[in-house]
Every structure is written in structure tokens, then in C-alpha cells.
Amino acid sequence: MFNRFKLEENNTSVKTEVLAGATTFLTMVYIIVVNPVILKGAGLPLNQVFMATIIAAVIGTLIMALAANYPIAIAPGMGMNAYFVTEVTQQGVGYSTILGTVFIAGILFVLLSLTSLREKLITAIPPSLKYGITSGIGLFIAFLGLRMSNIIVGSEETLVTLGDLSEPGTLLTIAGLLITLALVTRNVTGALFIGMILTSILAFMTGQLKIDGLVSAPPAPVFWDVDLSGVFSNGLYTVVFAFLLVTIFDTTGTMVGVAEQAGFLNKDGSLPKARAALMADATATTVGSMFGTSPSSAYIESSTGVAAGGRTGLTTIVVSGLFIVSMFFSPVIAAVSDLAAITAPSLIIVGCFMMKGLAKVEWSSFDDAFPAFIIILTMPLTSSIATGISIGFILYPFVKVVRGKAKSVHWLLYLFALIFVLQLIFFPSH
Secondary structure: OOHHHOOOOOOOOHHHHHHHHHHHHHHHOOHHHHHHHHHHHHOOOHHHHHHHHHHHHHHHHHHHHHHHOOOOOEEEOOOHHHHHHHHHHHHOOOHHHHHHHHHHHHHHHHHHHOOOHHHHHHHHOOHHHHHHHHHHHHHHHHHHHHHHOOOEEEEOOOEEEEOOOOOHHHHHHHHHHHHHHHHHHOOOOOHHHHHHHHHHHHHHHOOOOOOOOOOOOOOOOOOOOOOHHHHHHOOOHHHHHHHHHHHHHHHHHHHHHHHHHHOOOOOOOOOOOHHHHHHHHHHHHHHHHHHOOOOEEEOOOHHHHHHOOOOOHHHHHHHHHHHHHHHHHHHHHHHHOOOHHHHHHHHHHHHHHOOHHHHHOOOOOHHHHHHHHHHHHHHHHHOOHHHHHHHHHHHHHHHHHHOOOHHHOOHHHHHHHHHHHHHHHHOOOO
């Protein structure tokens, strides 16, 4: 039964793989709480997003287990869910249209995974832009967490200002943040999820949370009628590109990082079975859009399972099984959905995690630093990942040409710059 996973060849055992799978699941299970809460802001029904999140995670992770035999888990990614909500608001379209952009991005990801174009796209884009995009998304979702909890509120004079910290919900957020920070600082496995549980207990004790039940039959999943025509009629090409680009970067970077930790990389740094591994994420994104969730990505939390000894797809089989079990806990998700204080601390802390790439930006080289800086600056201020990407991709070749380094810029960057200029002129965000 377990021969297909080649446990002996990978110096592991069934017991170790099960423990590793449970460890990975515990560190990433917060997504089944956070993702529905965020996407509810776009009008998506909470229970449907809950099921879509689990379906995407199960499908993507099973493909990773069976096709690539890697201990790398897949689920809807952080940042893209918050971006999904802002695009519904800014573009003035329904969530079915934005689900259409996710579906198209997923199909493009599948096609790219079957060709060498994916490698060309990744190598063409300079590190400063990649790190700038990831860090900008980190600020974007941390800012969302601060606004959700009213730690930061709108102001006519200064745009934003500090909120009323004496409000019960804000106080609960601060308490939850301190609790979760303590757990993360102490390197407690599943710190974000445990932090949400402890914050929920505190909310229940203070009368801010009421739970009608713990378990029930899973909500019936629903196929959404994704609006593909609306993508083209509203000119949402940059949104498609943003979903595609960020998903590719997140997945590739995470897979390489976890694979390096597990010792899977070839001597030349390439990843065996990379095509099958990427197909897992691309399929999860495509299927997830049809059930009602934002793009999926490989989870860096998989590294905790690797640290616990996970080396094969049996680890991710366990993760998939535990996600299926979590389907029966929808009443708890419904209870916490109206209390931002429970999920906001996780958003703020995950935002911090995503900033670590800033250390790799060549800040001493202005023509590399400024495009990264402008991406990081504009994403949270415009509440648009696509706008940040567009401006960064336009300015990067510009400063390189001015610096006399035009030949160092890949031709794809010039093409992207032209496309984004046309996008901003003729198809600006509403």
C-alpha cells in the first residue's frame, strides 16, 4: 500500500510521515478560518468559501502527493484572497467576474506548467521585483488586519489614524496579537492556529463570541457560474496577470525552499518532477475558482512537516485527510466569521513573514531598489496588487535604460512595461 511513496528510499517510515502530516496541517489549518472570513467581504457565502478552501487544498495536495511524491501542501494563498476582495470593490463588478480572472489565471498556469515558458518567465523577472511583490503583499494583508480590527481607522485629515483602543473588539485583537506573538516567538508548532483558538476562548469568556455548535454535516459545495465574459468586457487583464504572476512566484519559491530543506534538489539546483508539482497548484487554482475561492499556492508551512521528518507524498496524504475531517467543523467557522479580532492577528503576523525578502534586495543599487520600493509603497496605499505590479514593471526598465543598462533587461520586461502602460491608460481601475 505504501510502496508507491518509496519510504525506505527516502529514509522515512509510516509513523514519521503521519506525524509530519499532522504537523504541517496544524501549522496551515488557520486558512480554513481566515480565507472564508476575508472572501466574505466580497459577498461570497461563508460556508461555500469554507468548502471551496478545503476542496482546493485537498485536490492540490493529493495531486502533489500522488504525482510528485513531495511533502508539500497546497491551499488558497494569503494575500490573493485580500486582493480578490479589493478588486470586487474597486472594479465595481461581482465576485463571479473576479472568479473568472482566477479561472483564466489557473488555466494559463496549467499551460505554462506544460511548457518551458514558465522557466523563462521566472528567469526574466529580476529578484528585486519578485521580493518587492511578495513584501508589498505582506504590507497589504497586514494593513487589512489592522483595519479589520479597527486598530487603524479612516481619517479625513490623515487618511488613516489610530483607532479607539478601548473598544472591546480592538482590545480583544490586541490581546490575541500578543498571545499569538508569544507563541510564534517561542516557535510553538501551529502558533497561528493555536492563537486563534486561545483568542476565541477569550472572546467566549468576555461574551463577544457565541457558538451554537462544534460539528455538523459539511455544507453542500456549489459550482459557481464564473463570469468569463466579464473579464474581457471590463478589461481585467492586469488582474489575471497579477493572480498568475504571484501564484507562480509563491509556488516556485516555496517548492524550491522546502525541497532544498528536504534534500530533493539536483546538483544544478533544479527540482525533479517540477512539472507535476506545479500542476498540483495550477489545478487547485482552477478547480478552486469554480467552487468559489481565490488562487492556491504551495505553503511554506510544509517546511514544519519536513523538519518533523516528512519526505514523501504520504505526508501530504495525511494533510489531505485532515482537511477532509475539518469539513465537519463549519459551525465554528460561522461563529468566528463576525469577530475580526480572532483572525486579524494572523493577518498581521503573516504580513511580517512575507517581508523577509527585503533583505535580499540590493538597496545600494538605486535602479534595483526603487522599483521594489514603489511596488511595496503602492500596493497597500492603492489597495491593489495589480497596480503595484504595473508601476514596478514600468519603472524597472525605465531606470535601467537611464542607467545605461538597457541590455541587462530581458525583452519580456519591455513587453510587460508596454502592456501595463496601455492597461493603465485604457483600462484603469475604477
